[in-house]
Amino acid sequence: xxxxxxxxxxxxxxxxxxxxxxxxxxxxxxxxxxxxxxxxxxxxxxxxxxxxxxxxxxxxxxxxxxxxxxxxxxxxxxxxxxxxxxxxxxxxxxxxxxxxxxxxxxxxxxxxxxxxxxxxxxxxxxxxxxxxxxxxxxxxxxxxxxxxxxxxxxxxxxxxxxxxxxxxxxxxxxxxxxxxxxxxxxxxxxxxxxxxxxxxxxxxxxxxxxxxxxxxxxxxxxxxxxxxxxxxxxxxxxxxxxxxxxxxxxxxxxxxxxxxxx
Amino acid sequence: xxxxxxxxxxxxxxxxxxxxxxxxxxxxxxxxxxxxxxxxxxxxxxxxxxxxxxxxxxxxxxxxxxxxxxxxxxxxxxxxxxxxxxxxxxxxxxxxxxxxxxxxxxxxxxxxxxxxxxxxxxxxxxxxxxxxxxxxxxxxxxxxxxxxxxxxxxxxxxxxxxxxxxxxxxxxxxxxxxxxxxxxxxxxxxxxxxxxxxxxxxxxxxxxxxxxxxxxxxxxxxxxxxxxxxxxxxxxxxxxxxxxxxxxxxxxxxxxxxxxxx
Numbered sequence: 233x234x235x236x237x238x239x240x241x242x243x244x245x246x247x248x249x250x251x252x253x254x255x256x257x258x259x260x261x262x263x264x265x266x267x268x269x270x271x272x273x274x275x276x277x278x279x280x281x282x283x284x285x286x287x288x289x290x291x292x293x294x295x296x297x298x299x300x301x302x303x304x305x306x307x308x309x310x311x312x313x314x315x316x317x318x319x320x321x322x323x324x325x326x327x328x329x330x331x332x333x334x335x336x337x338x339x340x341x342x343x344x345x346x347x348x349x350x351x352x353x354x355x356x357x358x359x360x361x362x363x364x365x366x367x368x369x370x371x372x373x374x375x376x377x378x379x380x381x382x383x384x385x386x387x388x389x390x391x392x393x394x395x396x397x398x399x400x401x402x403x404x405x406x407x408x409x410x411x412x413x414x415x416x417x418x419x420x421x422x423x424x425x426x427x428x429x430x431x432x433x434x435x436x437x438x439x440x441x442x443x444x445x446x447x448x449x450x451x452x453x454x455x456x457x458x459x460x461x462x463x464x465x466x467x468x469x470x471x472x473x474x475x476x477x478x479x480x481x482x483x484x485x486x487x488x489x490x491x492x493x494x
Numbered sequence: 495x496x497x498x499x500x501x502x503x504x505x506x507x508x509x510x511x512x513x514x515x516x517x518x519x520x521x522x523x524x525x526x527x528x529x530x531x532x533x534x535x536x537x538x539x540x541x542x543x544x545x546x547x548x549x550x551x552x553x554x555x556x557x558x559x560x561x562x563x564x565x566x567x568x569x570x571x572x573x574x575x576x577x578x579x580x581x582x583x584x585x586x587x588x589x590x591x592x593x594x595x596x597x598x599x600x601x602x603x604x605x606x607x608x609x610x611x612x613x614x615x616x617x618x619x620x621x622x623x624x625x626x627x628x629x630x631x632x633x634x635x636x637x638x639x640x641x642x643x644x645x646x647x648x649x650x651x652x653x654x655x656x657x658x659x660x661x662x663x664x665x666x667x668x669x670x671x672x673x674x675x676x677x678x679x680x681x682x683x684x685x686x687x688x689x690x691x692x693x694x695x696x697x698x699x700x701x702x703x704x705x706x707x708x709x710x711x712x713x714x715x716x717x718x719x720x721x722x723x724x725x726x727x728x729x730x731x732x733x734x735x736x737x738x739x740x741x742x743x744x745x746x747x748x749x750x751x752x753x754x755x756x
Binding site: 280281282283284285286287299300302333334335336337338339340344346348350352 | 542543544545546547548549561562564595596597598599600601602606608610612614
């Protein structure tokens with residue numbers, strides 16, 4: 233069964249918070265870690281692993297290994313894939329006609345069947361006790377209803393599983409908060425972040441559908457697509473919001489939310 | 495334009511040949527390297543990178559970096575992706591209705607957009623001068639005509655390109671040659687290897703379609719699917735066979751072939 237959901241950022245600042253808001257954000261991440269210490273495994277969706285335009289990825293490689301940190305911050309990490317669960321998610325999504333591929337690597341099994349992890353997975357996982365996991369990847373060029381549909385499939389599969397599974401959504405928000413940042417300044421970054429954090433606090437993720445492509449394109453988040461998947465999960469398994477936090481200590485916004493069973 | 499095709503093995507024995515047949519095989523690999531020193535870039539299809547059941551992969555990551563060697567033999571390697579060509583292959587295959595995905599990783603561009611290489615790519619590339627390349631991956635659970643069709647698309651795209659491009663097929667053959675090997679012994683390994691090398695020497699790859707699934711399943715090659723892609727390329731751009739070699743110094747068969755413009 234699905235025991236809860238963590239929306240978690242993957243920006244380096246949460247590893248070493250330097251201001252009050254970021255400290256509060258890191259506290260919520262630690263709370264998510266404590267809450268999910270009861271989970272047997274995680275399903276994590278990350279925007280910084282495989283990036284396919286029009287297909288969701290289900291990583292089938294047996295071993296998931298740290299490979300790329302951001303800005304020189306290298307976190308170690310070595311996880312096992314919960315392959316049976318991965319196969320079930322892949323099979324169910326495919327049966328529903330969703331655009332999904334199963335991604336193994338090098339060998340079909342054994343030590344050579346391994347896949348690289350980046351900061352997009354390693355930073356959220358840093359706050360969680362070590363468990364087997366399933367790594368999923370979103371896609372930006374699929375219709376919104378398909379993203380929501382993928383979330384519904386994930387929820388169904390996790391709900392039917394005997395194990396206690398937490399769903400982790402790795403996401404950062406607007407990346408255009410700082411005129412001196414790599415993406416420059418756009419007021420839409422603040423607007424986007426404000427709206428999505430409000431929808432999360434209100435627990436009304438259906439409002440995500442009101443966000444225009446234009447706002448997304450200007451705000452430059454890496455969250456919108458995973459948030460639609462999250463909305464799909466919550467449509468199937470409604471939960472309550474136990475904690476949220478937001479900080480923007482550099483050029484991009486970071487948010488955290490803990491959803492637990494009602 | 496397509497300047498030629500190299501069928502190249504990826505087994506460690508070619509790096510340090512210990513018998514006459516393997517030495518002859520390595521010589522043909524060196525000949526392929528010399529022949530393609532005139533190429534501007536390579537398109538390589540490998541069975542030991544991304545392994546998806548039902549979709550071809552076109553790797554879009556900017557940087558391709560050595561990550562996994564086999565049996566402790568680690569070859570270095572750091573290549574640039576020819577992204578425009580990769581996009582063209584992806585777009586054309588998709589437009590033809592083939593099951594294909596574009597695979598970027600971590601970031602859309604820049605230093606973090608990188609993807610791991612294995613022995614499946616690094617050993618063939620070891621025999622070739624360094625060039626930008628496009629990495630493709632085959633799929634085992636697609637119909638044979640779709641594999642041939644992917645080859646036809648590749649040939650069309652390479653033929654239309656202004657650059658001189660060599661197509662590299664990474665493949666080993668039967669893996670059940672040795673009762674003490676990891677896959678045990680099956681007489682079908684020898685039979686499979688004999689047939690495919692004969693088809694290659696005769697330059698009659700259409701005969702690949704006569705090989706039964708049963709023979710493939712017992713011989714345990716990692717070549718059949720790429721060979722169908724190769725057949726598709728040769729259907730569009732017929733070439734002559736300039737050199738071939740075969741050796742089986744351990745539990746798996748290795749073959750090389752150099753195809754050049756007629």
